[in-house]
Amino acid sequence: MREKLIIGNWKMNGSDAANAELVQGLVAEITDIEGVRIAICPPFPYLAQVRGLIAGTMIRLGAQNLSDRAEGAFTGEVGAAMLADLGCTFALVGHSERRSLYGESDAVVADKFAAALQAGLTPVLCVGETGDERREGTTHGVIARQLQAVVDKVGVSKIAKGVIAYEPVWAIGTGETASPDQAQEVHQALRQLLAAQDHSVADAVQLLYGGSVRADNAAELFAQPDIDGGLIGGASLSAATFASICRSA
Numbered sequence: 001m002r003e004k005l006i007i008g009n010w011k012m013n014g015s016d017a018a019n020a021e022l023v024q025g026l027v028a029e030i031t032d033i034e035g036v037r038i039a040i041c042p043p044f045p046y047l048a049q050v051r052g053l054i055a056g057t058m059i060r061l062g063a064q065n066l067s068d069r070a071e072g073a074f075t076g077e078v079g080a081a082m083l084a085d086l087g088c089t090f091a092l093v094g095h096s097e098r099r100s101l102y103g104e105s106d107a108v109v110a111d112k113f114a115a116a117l118q119a120g121l122t123p124v125l126c127v128g129e130t131g132d133e134r135r136e137g138t139t140h141g142v143i144a145r146q147l148q149a150v151v152d153k154v155g156v157s158k159i160a161k162g163v164i165a166y167e168p169v170w171a172i173g174t175g176e177t178a179s180p181d182q183a184q185e186v187h188q189a190l191r192q193l194l195a196a197q198d199h200s201v202a203d204a205v206q207l208l209y210g211g212s213v214r215a216d217n218a219a220e221l222f223a224q225p226d227i228d229g230g231l232i233g234g235a236s237l238s239a240a241t242f243a244s245i246c247r248s249a
């Protein structure tokens with residue numbers, strides 16, 4: 001039985017004051033929740049602040065991105081070991097905004113996944129098709145390519161040391177959520193792609209759904225057999241809404 005996992009991705013939102021209010025609210029809201037792992041991913045500058053705010057709670061810390069390099073002359077980059085040093089458990093890798101707006105290739109994403117593992121972090125590999133790719137019927141080919149690039153880099157056995165998040169690009173921040181059937185179908189395909197290479201990895205790896213998850217659609221999505229939780233954007237910026245999503249898991 002795979003544990004449920006809910007991760008909040010704040011994206012480029014927050015401030016010292018707003019983070020304190022949000023996290024204090026969240027800590028107060030989730031006291032009744034059991035059996036779900038919860039993590040939040042603030043922007044880099046606030047990792048230390050949020051680490052302090054969640055100390056002693058069940059909430060874990062994650063980063064939204066990391067460098068593909070270990071350390072050295074890479075101006076503006078943040079290395080995996082630094083994130084581990086700051087108390088991060090998770091690091092998102094290959095979010096669609098990184099791929100589309102900052103040109104991250106499958107190869108760079110695979111290097112980042114490997115860098116996160118090397119530092120003892122749990123990488124959360126994001127995969128997903130655009131609206132055009134879905135209309136063209138290439139969804140499965142796209143997610144297979146994105147996943148296989150990482151499998152080829154680290155080996156299939158290491159995939160279960162990470163998490164995979166299926167985030168259809170057309171559902172991110174649009175209010176248009178994949179239906180539970182649509183999401184389940186792709187999650188099942190991801191698991192089958194892994195099962196063809198290693199059954200135990202396919203059974204063990206947690207697969208999250210992301211893309212316009214809200215308090216009112218979360219339970220139905222998380223009830224699908226191959227959906228082990230969610231990667232939550234906008235709705236993770238409200239303590240009450242995010243807690244409600246965690247509760248539905």
Ligand code: 13P
Pocket residue numbers: 009095167171172173174175210211212213231232233234235
């Ligand atoms: P929204 O929940 O705002 O659609 O964002 C999803 C996402 O990109 C999480 O990483």
